[in-house]
Amino acid sequence: MTKDAMDSRLRRAGEHLTETMPWGRLEWSVSAHLGNSETMTIGTCFINRGSQNGRHFHPNCDEVLRVVRGRIIQSLDGTELEMNAGDVVSIPSGVVHHARNIGAEQAELAITFSSAYRETVDVDGKH
Template sequence: MTATRQLKVNVDDAVPNRRRGGDIRVTLSPRTVQATSGFGGVLWLGAGEFVTEHYHPFSEEFLHVVSGELVLSLDGDPVELGAGDSVLVPIGVRHRLVNTGAERAHVVFHLSPLAPRPELGHVDTEPAAEPRQANPDVGGPV
């Protein structure tokens, strides 16, 4: 390990991304820690908030619910999730995540492998929740 390579990122230092809804923070990525196989971070959704539907043409997405009650739609089929549940979103499957509980939900995510270029990593299938926010590169600045 070299002294110049950053391997640790605190969530408070990650840029909030609200473009698709909620508070998504990429902590580990090619940009933040020079990751080469995937990227990940955390998501918070307030009661009733959602992440707009999209899919990943090159990556699987792994979700682990730390707290909260959510419904994940996979190609339109609902999957109920609660604290302690983990789920795999296969490559190319449309998905949308909704906080159906009364409390803020907390989710940890990881996607792998990386898309050939960051802009190819997500395909939106419904309008962005915050369309005015720039769509940052994986782990990049807004």
């Protein structure tokens, strides 16, 4: 691989694509849209203290979520799981889910998807 090809795959910390949401933000570092993968999407989800993202699902990919910092309640098709730093959950395609921050600080979640072309269907209009 040439140096130019390697440089196009490298995303520096300040180069992530950030989406500001009412409940926090999403930072995307790998995806087809960013031009550095044709097979997966990787990002970080930040949920503000006392906030939650909207119920949603991904019709075309699985998601793996790891709590990096904080405490959340992860809802999967209505079943609630308390998760703390280091905990990981695998969310199959089509499963309605959302996360609620129950900690004293902003929650940080590492999120990975099995498609570089991740699709999201918002169930409640709040995603």
